[in-house]
Amino acid sequence: MDILHNLAFGFETALTLQNLLYCAIGCVVGTLVGLLPGLGPLSTISLLLPLTYSIPTAGSLIMLAGIYYGAQYGDSVSAITMKIPHASSIVACIDGYQMTLKGKAGLALFTAGVSSFIGGTFAIVVLATLAPTLGDVALLFGPADYCALMLFGFVCVSFVTTGSLLNGLAMTLIGVLLGSVGTDVNSGIARFTLDLPFLTDGIGLISIALGCFGIAEVVKNLDSGSELTPFNGKIKLMPTWPEFKRIIPSALRGSVIGSFLGVLPGGGPVIAQFAAYAADKRFSKYKDEIGHGAIEGVAGQAAADEAAARTSFIPLMSIGIPENAVMALMMGAFIVKGIQPGPNMIATHPDLFWGLVASMWVGNVFLVVLNVPLVRYWLSVFKIPFSVLFPSILFFCCIGTFSINNSLDDIYITAFFGFCGYLFMRLGMEAAPLMLGFILGPMLEEYFRRALLLSRGDFSVFVTRPISGTLIVVVTLFVVWQVTDFFMKVRKARAH
Amino acid sequence: MAIALLFGLGALQYKVGEFSRAGPGLFPLLVSGLVFVIGLVTVVRSYYVEPVPLDYSIKNITVVLLGLCGFAVLSAHVNMIVGILFLVFCVSFAGTAYSVARNLKIAAALIAIAFMFRNLLGLNLPLY
Numbered sequence: 001m002d003i004l005h006n007l008a009f010g011f012e013t014a015l016t017l018q019n020l021l022y023c024a025i026g027c028v029v030g031t032l033v034g035l036l037p038g039l040g041p042l043s044t045i046s047l048l049l050p051l052t053y054s055i056p057t058a059g060s061l062i063m064l065a066g067i068y069y070g071a072q073y074g075d076s077v078s079a080i081t082m083k084i085p086h087a088s089s090i091v092a093c094i095d096g097y098q099m100t101l102k103g104k105a106g107l108a109l110f111t112a113g114v115s116s117f118i119g120g121t122f123a124i125v126v127l128a129t130l131a132p133t134l135g136d137v138a139l140l141f142g143p144a145d146y147c148a149l150m151l152f153g154f155v156c157v158s159f160v161t162t163g164s165l166l167n168g169l170a171m172t173l174i175g176v177l178l179g180s181v182g183t184d185v186n187s188g189i190a191r192f193t194l195d196l197p198f199l200t201d202g203i204g205l206i207s208i209a210l211g212c213f214g215i216a217e218v219v220k221n222l223d224s225g226s227e228l229t230p231f232n233g234k235i236k237l238m239p240t241w242p243e244f245k246r247i248i249p250s251a252l253r254g255s256v257i258g259s260f261l262g263v264l265p266g267g268g269p270v271i272a273q274f275a276a277y278a279a280d281k282r283f284s285k286y287k288d289e290i291g292h293g294a295i296e297g298v299a300g301q302a303a304a305d306e307a308a309a310r311t312s313f314i315p316l317m318s319i320g321i322p323e324n325a326v327m328a329l330m331m332g333a334f335i336v337k338g339i340q341p342g343p344n345m346i347a348t349h350p351d352l353f354w355g356l357v358a359s360m361w362v363g364n365v366f367l368v369v370l371n372v373p374l375v376r377y378w379l380s381v382f383k384i385p386f387s388v389l390f391p392s393i394l395f396f397c398c399i400g401t402f403s404i405n406n407s408l409d410d411i412y413i414t415a416f417f418g419f420c421g422y423l424f425m426r427l428g429m430e431a432a433p434l435m436l437g438f439i440l441g442p443m444l445e446e447y448f449r450r451a452l453l454l455s456r457g458d459f460s461v462f463v464t465r466p467i468s469g470t471l472i473v474v475v476t477l478f479v480v481w482q483v484t485d486f487f488m489k490v491r492k493a494r495a496h
Numbered sequence: 497m498a499i500a501l502l503f504g505l506g507a508l509q510y511k512v513g514e515f516s517r518a519g520p521g522l523f524p525l526l527v528s529g530l531v532f533v534i535g536l537v538t539v540v541r542s543y544y545v546e547p548v549p550l551d552y553s554i555k556n557i558t559v560v561l562l563g564l565c566g567f568a569v570l571s572a573h574v575n576m577i578v579g580i581l582f583l584v585f586c587v588s589f590a591g592t593a594y595s596v597a598r599n600l601k602i603a604a605a606l607i608a609i610a611f612m613f614r615n616l617l618g619l620n621l622p623l624y
Binding site for chain 2: 215218219222388391392394395397398399408409411412414415418419422
């Protein structure tokens, strides 16, 4: 009953006219920008983050969440109709595009929308029950435990996003170093500022995000130099009843898988999609059709995608540790708004927490009601040629960076990180762990120092406390496994 | 990844490692130590892993960066309208097709959007 009561309270916040409006704007704008070729959720959020600065706290967070799932849906639309894979919708390309080729684009889009709705609803129930409980557990954590937890998160995320522990960790740690630029909180001494006055406040989150994701993406698309052909097919949206019945089991399966994988550190939508798709391939009644344009192939992964996108808020809001780059950006937005996500958030800002949860569901409704019928108009976005688009995207990057501090110097920083992001991309290094390190770095330092202060400089505190001890052991085992695995491979390669 | 570039990366990380200060720099020192170790491991590993050729085009990124910096400089010293014009014309060199008329249209649209931002959203843009 408690949950129902809380949810009702949340809907009170979410259903004010203003917040409804912000949610709708977020969804629509998110979808539109997410549709643009080459812009996934990560770049979309970083591009639109500055827009939310002038909005009251609850509204801006609701809008951001709206942007997030709007972008996710927009992504799957472009994947289904034109086979433009983003990081977040690779799986939607497989069966979705096959369905488009068969002239069933509308059906695929409808399936994606409805399954997202099912997945999202399921995940919100999970979120509402699990997050407060986890929050209670998180209160047991001391500074040392937080340090260990973050290290654990670093290792998981670096490994999962890049597939190579070494590259990922290197990026995370560089992020941590970047995070320590600026005035030191404890002593007030300026660090790494190169005597440039605009660096004393630290490097802006937006500068890094826009540089590494926005600008780098644009240049990557310029390099590939291909102009896209717009989609001009006819779209018939509504499915027949037997078709509709096929969506349900697959979407439910996807919801469960997605909700579970979304909570794990380093997890999130991408892995959830693949897992759900694999599960469908294994257990679905129509498994032979999957891969050749089956409804299940779209429904399961869309549900998992959405469910994981929601449940990945759980670690962020209950423990205060973002588990992937998108959540790290969200966390940055929370902090900008003066809210520290973590166990205390539910207690100190119940209206925000439950409002956000409720607005997620409202956002889902918007997606189905607004976006699905309007999708044929959205598709006209693709008729804009890229040569018109990219100067505009660059311009919005500039305005976005500028508007945070009203400082043109920030644009230089963004340009610099645009170069770095491009370099990283060409070197095959993911910029996502860098983001995570950048945002968690200052927190890690804070907890690290506090832990050492409490233990009077004794490092054994990290091993002797049960929670942190366990996590450190897991991390160590993981690293050892990676190292031995590498040398085994080398030996095998030598043997051949 | 090309071995040479891995060496370069290692060197870059080395510089980061040397940069920390005493006192409040304890934590950065620890972290940069770790980065240094990882850099070393990367260099060592590069002997074992097959090198992969690196493809990149220096032109596009240079043009885009030039456009961005030019935008900042012009907006600071002249005004943002000139900055927008410069940005559009400069970065479109990186595109596949170049057309003055289209650039003018884009720039006009962006200037209109900038005015909208300033008047509706209350951003403080130095437009003129």
